[in-house]
Amino acid sequence: MKRVLSGMQSSGQLTIGNYIGALRNYVKLQHLHRCYFMVVDMHAITVPQDPAALKEQTESIAALYIAAGLDPNKASIFLQSHVHAHAELGWIMTTLTHMGELERMTQFKDKSEGKESVGAGLFTYPSLMAADILLYNADLIPVGDDQKQHLELTRDLANRFNNRFGDMFVMPQPYMPEIGARIMSLDDASKKMSKSSPNAGSYIAMLDDPSVIRKKLSRAVTDSGREVKYDPQNKPEVSNLISIYSHFAEMSVAEIEARYDGQGYGPFKKDLAEQIVAVLEPIQQRYQEIRRSGEIFDILKKGAEEAAEVANETLLEVKKRMGFVVI
Numbered sequence: 001m002k003r004v005l006s007g008m009q010s011s012g013q014l015t016i017g018n019y020i021g022a023l024r025n026y027v028k029l030q031h032l033h034r035c036y037f038m039v040v041d042m043h044a045i046t047v048p049q050d051p052a053a054l055k056e057q058t059e060s061i062a063a064l065y066i067a068a069g070l071d072p073n074k075a076s077i078f079l080q081s082h083v084h085a086h087a088e089l090g091w092i093m094t095t096l097t098h099m100g101e102l103e104r105m106t107q108f109k110d111k112s113e114g115k116e117s118v119g120a121g122l123f124t125y126p127s128l129m130a131a132d133i134l135l136y137n138a139d140l141i142p143v144g145d146d147q148k149q150h151l152e153l154t155r156d157l158a159n160r161f162n163n164r165f166g167d168m169f170v171m172p173q174p175y176m177p178e179i180g181a182r183i184m185s186l187d188d189a190s191k192k193m194s195k196s197s198p199n200a201g202s203y204i205a206m207l208d209d210p211s212v213i214r215k216k217l218s219r220a221v222t223d224s225g226r227e228v229k230y231d232p233q234n235k236p237e238v239s240n241l242i243s244i245y246s247h248f249a250e251m252s253v254a255e256i257e258a259r260y261d262g263q264g265y266g267p268f269k270k271d272l273a274e275q276i277v278a279v280l281e282p283i284q285q286r287y288q289e290i291r292r293s294g295e296i297f298d299i300l301k302k303g304a305e306e307a308a309e310v311a312n313e314t315l316l317e318v319k320k321r322m323g324f325v326v327i
């Protein structure tokens with residue numbers, strides 16, 4: 001049995017990109033391995049957050065985890081800020097990280113581009129992410145394609161620590177879907193679908209009303225052709241929609257292409273909306289029940305206790321090896 005860890009930032013509403021790239025795999029992996037899934041609220045504050053919105057988003061994502069099928073009796077579900085070892089090992093990892101390594105991170109470059117002032121936390125973000133993973137000595141990290149570079153840095157930091165202070169950390173590997181590790185925006189297939197986008201038409205949120213989902217898909221950008229064909233190079237928009245379809249309908253690309261052969265984009269986009277609604281509607285209903293019941297707080301408390309047990313042990317060992325006075 002392997003150890004699995006992952007998390008999502010509470011910086012907005014979860015999108016179908018988060019669902020396809022990561023959350024679906026969380027649900028799958030909880031049946032196979034020892035899993036830790038958190039909401040990374042401390043990463044969310046690396047860009048300014050309104051306090052009321054942060055609280056709402058954090059609770060909402062935790063409830064969506066459960067609504068989408070995570071079982072608190074199978075996986076530990078918790079908030080990053082509830083397990084103090086994250087902040088502490090995060091600081092330690094920052095001291096092991098080189099400036100040049102952080103400067104190379106494409107996510108930092110994207111998020112800081114054109115901004116007048118950028119918080120130092122946005123820069124050191126990957127060191128905290130490394131701490132998240134190493135605290136649990138996780139082998140498998142279910143993530144989308146955009147996190148690959150952060151995972152490479154995590155492995156470099158794990159190696160650096162092992163070399164300086166003695167073997168302790170395993171090398172974590174990304175676990176990604178074959179298709180859909182990078183779901184693109186509905187309005188621009190050169191950009192990743194993102195929950196922090198200011199244009200709500202560019203993404204489908206997991207909590208979008210069915211009527212909104214239908215409208216967003218009917219407006220999704222496509223090329224001027226009419227062939228439903230998976231060809232990311234020449235038909236990036238349609239290929240992105242096919243990837244989404246494939247996940248929601250659990251059909252292969254070839255089956256989808258055959259189904260819409262000669263029919264044009266209209267019926268394809270309409271059916272895609274219905275496939276998404278069919279999966280999301282029951283999740284949304286469960287989500288409302290979970291929010292109403294307030295059960296999420298007990299789940300998060302139990303999850304944090306389970307997580308802290310492992311995390312504190314790792315942190316103590318790290319501190320001993322580095323020469324901190326431990327009494």
Ligand code: TYM
Pocket residue numbers: 005006007008009010017018019020021022040043128129132133141142143144145146147150180181182183184192193194
């Ligand atoms: P975040 O919050 O940006 O995204 C959460 C997860 O969703 C995946 N994802 C996507 N997958 C496919 N297509 C997309 N358009 C798309 N957008 C997002 C992300 O790859 C991610 O898996 N740094 C992380 C959070 C984090 C973390 C960790 C992850 C902090 N500590 C430790 C794993 C392990 C992030 O910003 O994810």
